[in-house]
Amino acid sequence: MFTKILIANRGEIACRVAATARRMGIKTVAVYSEADANAKHVAVCDEAILIGPAPAKESYLRADKIIQVALATGAQAIHPGYGFLSENADFADACAKAGLVFIGPPASAIRAMGSKSAAKSLMEKANVPLVPGYHGETQDADLLQNEADRIGYPVLLKASAGGGGKGMRVIENSLDFKAALASCKREAISSFGDDKVLAEKYLQRPRHIEIQVFADTHGDCVYLFERDCSVQRRHQKVLEEAPAPGMPPERRAAMGEAAVAAAKAVGYVGAGTVEFIANQDGSFYFMEMNTRLQVEHPVTEMITGTDLVEWQLRVAAGEKLPLQQSELKIHGHAIEARVYAENPEKGFLPSIGTLRHARTPVAVNFELGGSADPAAFRIDSGVREGDSISPFYDPMIAKMIVWGKDRTEALARMAQALSQYQIVGLSSNIAFLKRLIESTAFSGADLDTGLIERNQAELFPEQVPASLAVLSLASVALLLSEKKSGDDPWQSSQGWRMNSNLQRALQFDEETQTHQVQVTYLERSWQVQAGTASALVTLAKVDGSDITLKIGEQTVQGTVVRDGEHFHVFSQGAHTNLHYKDALAHAGEAEAEGGRLTAPMPGKIVAVMVQAGQEVKKGDALVIMEAMKMEHTIAAPHDGVVDEVLYSVGDQVTEGAPLLSFKQD
Structure with missing residues (x-):
């Protein structure tokens, strides 16, 4: 077994690999970019070496530099994690040439599965079922459109060298084909350096089911059952679970055997995932093979009682698989939720910023490699409170994984965990994930890749105005902060005034609502009124940001985190962001300049x-930006005439930078 490995990755996966290595007594070397100098993965490894500036192509994608660091530090092997160089066959070859073990499959297997088109041909020979489509080498736009017309719309266009939803478009009709093709190719060349695409029939209401396979150098290959990854946004997974709901044993065996056949067809070694697209009638088709460990591997670990990273290390060291197919069993049900820095209400737009406050649910230790614990709950994260989410890398904050004796128990535990998760400093999808878990479709296992789009009304309800309880928590937090800061005596919480009680008028704004709150100071309490609601409010307990109030006859608990003029109230499983409008502080503010469209985040044009001078209509595409590895289209908010374009293709822009100005008709 290795005594030291280098982890050629960052974030939660680097922390995840390091945890298993530490348990096995293996020392670890971290690499980091300038943006990650204070990152969590740097702290948890035994050594850490700076390899370049923030952009991944100048740091985490520098194969030559990473190999130099491995040799210089005495590492015997390199674990690539997932993403970055994990599916780079040239990197695997370079490791072998340098005398380092690449903890992954052979370069030949990566190359075979790296091209979706070539992989389809191999799978066809191995009798693995395929979706009807075009996987040829010719990339002429007219030919591709003719093939799409032949297949029949809707058609799925995707980058041949891609993954993770990058370079993928669903085209509904022939008229939209060439514009979608151009966008797809732009994203493909940017993400993978290869703009080759393939076209397939887009199945209606399909499920995304993948099989975890594992092979060793002794000729053995097993499947560790399936994961259902149907719930997606922008073709990227949001929730994953194992086993797949409603999976009959016969179909599980058929899919598992097909996945093993796919792995054997390319001489596979190590951890891999064979992804299938499945119809509601139970038929399934090969989609692609990911020649690496997957983001969602923890749900498989939880239902099988295994540590897949340990398996990777043992197989890479030449050992046999720890278990044979007959020894693998499914225990209970596991669900993973990906917590992202993004705004679901704004098209899942990624968010950047600092985690000013991060309180996670209390995790129960899950013994990797041991038996499933009926109280198991785990968080895999690469960031901590005070860390930043930058525009350079994926905006994932954490993965939350729960286990239950059945799906119903796992759902309940996930909902509870999400209600306890608190984040301040940037937007997150936590509230959306909780609605998703509790939604009729997901809780009822009515699954397909269009679940989010089909259930917009339930998943994106109208905002409910802050309750009197929430406004009382914010108001009391404000008053307590004033008292602590020693503000003037006229704001004494005793409230005494000659012949009257002190009354304060407070204003809290939500995104679509303004709340006028009147607070009357009494001897040991306050009378709080908002709109027609009014109650006597008494402070029962305060412990840092945790506040307990008695509101009328009701006891209410909450956490109130102040971030500048924003009061973030966490209570009863909900998060409310209230902007305190101090009348004196905002006196004389000028209105924001109109007529300019700005960048929603840092990125590249x-x-x-x-x-x-060009006339535009409302909704017309004006500028396309690339940020957080995704394309974002800036559209005209109304009819008008473009007055000035301020940036050119290739320019880098900062968040809030004016992109162009125009005059409204």
Whole structure:
């Protein structure tokens, strides 16, 4: 077994690999970019070496530099994690040439499965079922459109060298084909350096089911059952679970055997995932093979009682698989939720910023490699309170994984865990995930890749105005902070005034609502009124940001975190962001300048669709940005004329930078 390995990755996966290595007594070397100098993965490894500036192509994608660091530190092997160089065959070859073990499959297997088109041909020979489509080498736009017309719409267009939903478009009709093709190719060349695409029939209401396979160098290959990854946004997974709901044993065996056949067809070694697209009638088709460990591997670990990273290390060291197929069993049910820094209400737009407050649910230790614990709950994260989510890398904050004796128990535990998770400093999808877990479709296992789109009304309900309880928690937190800071005596909480009681008028704004709150100071309590609601409020307990109030006859507990003029109230499983409008502080503020469209986040301009003097209609695409590994289209908010275009293709822009100005008709 190795005594030291280098982890050629960052974030939660680097922390995850390091945890298993530490348990096995293996020392670890971390690599980091300038943006990650204070990152969690740097702290948890035994050594850490700076390898370059923030952009991944100048740091985490520098194969030559990473190999140099491995040799210089005495590492015997390199674990690539997932993403970055994990599926780079040239990197695997370079490791072998340098005398280092690549903890992954052979370069030949990566190359065989790295091209979706070539992989389809191999799977066809191995009798693995395929979706009807075009996987040829010719990339002429007219030919591709003719093939799409032949297949029949809707058609799924995707990057041949891609993954993770990058370079993927669903095309509904022939008229939209070439515009979608151009966008797909732009994203593909940016993400993978290869703009080759393939076209497939887009199945209606399909499920995304993947099989975890594992092979060793002794000729053995097993499948560790399936994961259902159907719930997606922007073709990227949001929730994953194992086993797949409603999976009959016969179909599980058929899919598992097909996945093993796919792995054997390319001489696979190590951890891999064979992804299938499945119809509601139970038929399934090969989609692709990911030649690496998957983000969602923890749910498989939980239902099988295994540590897949340990398996990777043992297989890479030449050992046999720890278990044979007959020894693998399913225990209970596991669900993983990906917590992202993003705003679901704004099209899942990624968010950047600092985690000013991060309180996670209390995790129960799950013994990797041991038996399933009926109280198991685990968080895999690469960030801590005070860390930043930057525009350079994926905006994932954490993965939360729960286990239950059945799906119903796992759902309940996940909902409870999400209600305890608190984040302040940037937008997150936590509230959305809780609605998703509790939604009729997901809780009822009515699953397909369009679940989120089909259930917009339930998943994106109208905002409910803050209750009197929430406004009382915010108001009391404000008053306590004033008292602590020693503000003037006229704001004494005793409330005494000659012949009257002190009354304060407070204003808290939500995104679509303004709340006027009147607070009357009494001897040991306050009378709080908001709109027609009013109650006597008494402070029962305060412990840092945790506050307990008696509101009328009701006892209410909550956490109130102040971030500048924003009061974040966490109570009864909900998070409310209230902006305190101090009348004196905001006196004389000028209105924001109109007529300019700004960048929603830092990024690069990849296309400019208009020029100065051009007339535009509401909704017309004006500029396309690339940020957080995704394309974002800036559209005209109303009819008008473009006055000035301020950036060109290739320019880097900062958040809030004006992109163009125009005059409204």
